[in-house]
Amino acid sequence: MVSNHRYCVIMCxxxxxxxxxxxxAERPKQFIDFFGTGRSLLQxxxxxxxxxxxxxxxxxxxxxxxxxxxxxxxxxxxxDNILLEPARRNTAPCIAWATYHIAARDxxxxxxxxxxxxxxxxxxxxxxxxxxxxxxxxxxxxxxTLGIAPTxxxxxxxxxxxxxxxxxxxxxxxxxxxxxNLELAKVFLETGExxxxxxxxxxxxxxxxxxxHLYAPDIATRFDAGEDKxxxxxxxxxxxxxxxxxxxxxxxxxxxxxxxxxxxxxxxFGWNDLGTWSALYDNSPKNRDGNVTQGCHxxxxxxxxxxxxxxxxxLVVCSGLTGxxxxxxxxxxxxxxxxxxxxxxxxxxDVKQHYGDKYL
Numbered sequence: 001m002v003s004n005h006r007y008c009v010i011m012c013x014x015x016x017x018x019x020x021x022x023x024x025a026e027r028p029k030q031f032i033d034f035f036g037t038g039r040s041l042l043q044x045x046x047x048x049x050x051x052x053x054x055x056x057x058x059x060x061x062x063x064x065x066x067x068x069x070x071x072x073x074x075x076x077x078x079x080d081n082i083l084l085e086p087a088r089r090n091t092a093p094c095i096a097w098a099t100y101h102i103a104a105r106d107x108x109x110x111x112x113x114x115x116x117x118x119x120x121x122x123x124x125x126x127x128x129x130x131x132x133x134x135x136x137x138x139x140x141x142x143x144x145t146l147g148i149a150p151t152x153x154x155x156x157x158x159x160x161x162x163x164x165x166x167x168x169x170x171x172x173x174x175x176x177x178x179x180x181n182l183e184l185a186k187v188f189l190e191t192g193e194x195x196x197x198x199x200x201x202x203x204x205x206x207x208x209x210x211x212x213h214l215y216a217p218d219i220a221t222r223f224d225a226g227e228d229k230x231x232x233x234x235x236x237x238x239x240x241x242x243x244x245x246x247x248x249x250x251x252x253x254x255x256x257x258x259x260x261x262x263x264x265x266x267x268x269f270g271w272n273d274l275g276t277w278s279a280l281y282d283n284s285p286k287n288r289d290g291n292v293t294q295g296c297h298x299x300x301x302x303x304x305x306x307x308x309x310x311x312x313x314x315l316v317v318c319s320g321l322t323g324x325x326x327x328x329x330x331x332x333x334x335x336x337x338x339x340x341x342x343x344x345x346x347x348x349x350d351v352k353q354h355y356g357d358k359y360l
Contacts, residue, residue, distance in 0.1 A: 005108045006134055007205075008053040009098040010045055012062040012070065012116035013085055017348050018276055018341070021332035022294070022309040025360045030117040031069050034280060036295060041274070042116045043073050048123050052130050053112070059083060059102065060116075061094045086240045092254035093219055093246035095201075096212055097239060100223045103205040104231035110138050111208070113201045113251075119283055121270025129267040133202040136170055136265070143211060143256065144170070144202040147195030147264040148271050153185035156275060158197035158252065160264050173262040176252060195264060198271055201251070208255070216254040219246050277325045277341050281307045296328075307338070332359050 016029030023029035030042045039047065042060075049058060055076055062070055064084035070077070083097055095113055102109045112130055120126045129146065137144050147160045156179060163172035176197065180188065188194035203211075212220040222245060226238035256262055272283055284292040289304045296310035301319040308316050310328040318326070325341060327334040336344065351359050 003110075003134070004054060004057070005106060005110060006053050007057040007059060007102050007106070007109050007111045008049045009059050009061060009095065009102075009111055009113045010042070010049070010116050011091060011094055011113065012042055012060050012066065013088060013094065014115075014117065016117065018344055019280075019327075020344060020348050021329035021334055021359070022311065022327045024329060025357065026065075027069065028066075029274070031066070031073060034274070034294065035284065040073055041119070042070070044120075045114060045116050045118070046074055046077075048120060048126055049112070049114070049130075051127055052134075056081070059098055061085060061098050063088060083239075085243060087244040088248070089243065089246045090248045091199075091251045092216060092249045093243060095208070095251050096216075096219050096223055096246075097243065099205050099208050099212070100227065100230045101235070103209060104227070107206065109205040110134055111203060111205055115199050115273070117274060118198070118200075119270075119272040119274050121272075121283075123269070125267075125269035129265060129269060130202070132169065133265050136167060136263070137202045137204055137207070140263075141207055141261055142203065143207060143259055143262045145173070145256065145262070145264050146198040146200040146202075146267045148198050149266065149268060150185075150189050150194065150196050153182060153189045154196065155179060155182055155185050157273070159185075159188050159194045160197050161194050162264055162266070166263065169267075170263055170265045173256075173264050176257045178252070195266060196271075197252070198267070199273070201256075202265075207261075211255045211259050211261075215258040216249070219249075219254065222246055277307055277327075277344075278338050281305075281338065305338075 012030055014028060015025055016023035019029045031040050033040050059081045060070055061083045064086055067084055070082055083101060133144050158179060159177045161174040163174040165171045222242045229235050229238045272279055274280055281292050286292055291300055292307040294309035296308055296316060298308045298316045303318055303321040305323045306321055308326045310316060312330060314328060323338050325336045325338050
């Protein structure tokens with residue numbers, strides 16, 4: 001049984017630069033079928049929310065450049081439910097627009113907000129967690145985030161320190177820490193008080209609107225100025241004028257780290273943000289040599305622990321290769337040790353500086 005007052009916002013505007021060149025500006029990672037299932041990460045995100053939220057209440061926020069891809073991959077989605085950002089402004093303005101859009105349609109709405117490019121292995125447990133989260137925020141003046149029990153001292157994630165438990169599986173948030181160094185991450189893991197910040201949120205539309213007014217007024221006042229236009233033909237024109245003037249800031253910095261009514265639901269449903277090649281390697285099936293192939297043919301000799309991603313019928317032949325990313329996108333070939341994948345963003349910046357947008 002789904003509630004008609006429950007909505008989902010899927011954020012789909014990222015460019016996936018850490019998966020370059022397999023993920024490119026014209027087709028970033030959320031639109032790619034990484035696991036050979038016939039469904040992209042975006043489609044998988046849409047599929048797993050359907051048992052919880054009616055499809056007419058699923059809203060996609062994406063960059064206007066990706067409108068054709070969204071419509072191609074999600075043909076059942078109503079045009080009014082695809083919000084096209086005229087500029088990239090991080091998650092706070094994205095969520096503010098979706099909130100005002102939904103609140104104009106349904107003042108009683110509650111919302112789950114999720115990225116389009118995460119991996120969830122246990123979907124039934126995901127459904128149970130989201131339903132439990134909806135029930136909590138619908139009964140409390142609360143901003144809820146989902147926290148993942150850490151399995152390693154990860155330095156690439158944000159952490160949430162939990163406080164007192166207020167309901168089964170739900171605790172008050174004590175602190176947020178963004179991407180700690182390795183030593184601090186080890187301490188976090190040992191204490192048992194810290195959880196990974198999944199970037200999945202639940203709240204009532206009116207609760208997050210109130211929070212924007214209190215903690216991010218520079219965003220709220222811009223949307224307030226055209227509140228009567230939301231849900232009408234004038235919404236798009238207003239957004240094209242005002243949205244680019246919003247500050248580029250995440251919802252964590254803009255609201256979650258400031259508000260006193262922030263809670264965390266401790267969940268376990270096989271989550272991974274698939275933010276790096278090594279994360280994709282860890283979550284992909286491997287052959288007997290421990291190699292991962294992404295839709296390509298590979299003949300590997302004395303080679304193990306590699307990931308090969310090639311967007312063509314090209315045959316990859318290698319010998320003596322261990323722990324590498326080999327990613328080919330036609331006009332770009334990347335060969336990089338997986339242990340040095342943190343440098344890929346800098347490589348992308350260097351390519352942009354030397355060649356403009358040609359290879360991005």
